[in-house]
Amino acid sequence: MPRNFSEHSQVLSCMNEKQQRYEALVHAFHADIYRYAFYLIKDKSIAEDVVQETFLRAWRSLDALKDEKAAKAWLITIVRRENARRFEKKQFDTVDIDTNPVVDDTVFTEQSLQEADMQRLLLMLSEPYREPLILQLLFGYSGDEIATQLNLNKNTVMSRLFRARNQLKELLSKQNGEKGRHNG
CATH class of the missing domain: 1.10.10.10 (Winged helix-like DNA-binding domain superfamily/Winged helix DNA-binding domain)
Incomplete structure (x- = not known):
């Protein structure tokens, strides 16, 4: 029983450490990564989705990140790849522009x-x-x-x-x- 408890403690400790690293990564780079994704994609909601997918992939591969100084470049690479993935199987929907009026009530x-x-x-x-x-x-x-x-x-x-x-x-x-x- 003590061995089992020890293994359980080690697993929990590793999980907590990974969670803390991930939260620090998100906190430090989320705004920059979103800004870059938005410049690439030019659509707020799609950029948000790509950033979310980027951080999900970052979580899955966080153990592969050995050099914390390379984190931003690593995340940018993931964003670029996620953006490219959008077009791999993308079927563009077409809409008749005459039947869908567009109203822009934005204040500039x-x-x-x-x-x-x-x-x-x-x-x-x-x-x-x-x-x-x-x-x-x-x-x-x-x-x-x-x-x-x-x-x-x-x-x-x-x-x-x-x-x-x-x-x-x-x-x-x-x-x-x-x-x-x-x-x-």
Whole structure:
């Protein structure tokens, strides 16, 4: 009986330790992971589902995470894979737009309009340029970290970041030029 009790205590201790590690992981990275998922997916409810699935997979594989410093990169990799899984067997539903009127009763503030405008401009960048820039802007990743995350050469990442910023500048100047014409 004492041996059985000892094994039972060890199992409970390991479970409690895993639970604490998981809760710390969620607490530390949930907001960043959601923000990244939202930028990838552009839909709040789907991003929430992908983040939930990401943390479920993280729980299942938590014992495989040996280096706590790599946790954020590990979670981002899971998000990217979960996002890709959505399209593996996806059958897109079509709806007749004329039979489903859309009402938008959202109230916009100046800051939310600027954020939405910047997000729209970021989404206009092509995927190879957008993703490294988002990783740099949202997470503050260095070129090396982005290269590791995206399995790219650092020079390729730096080139894409440079081109992404130039494309954003062009889009902003084009947008500001159009605003000037309309206003004046």
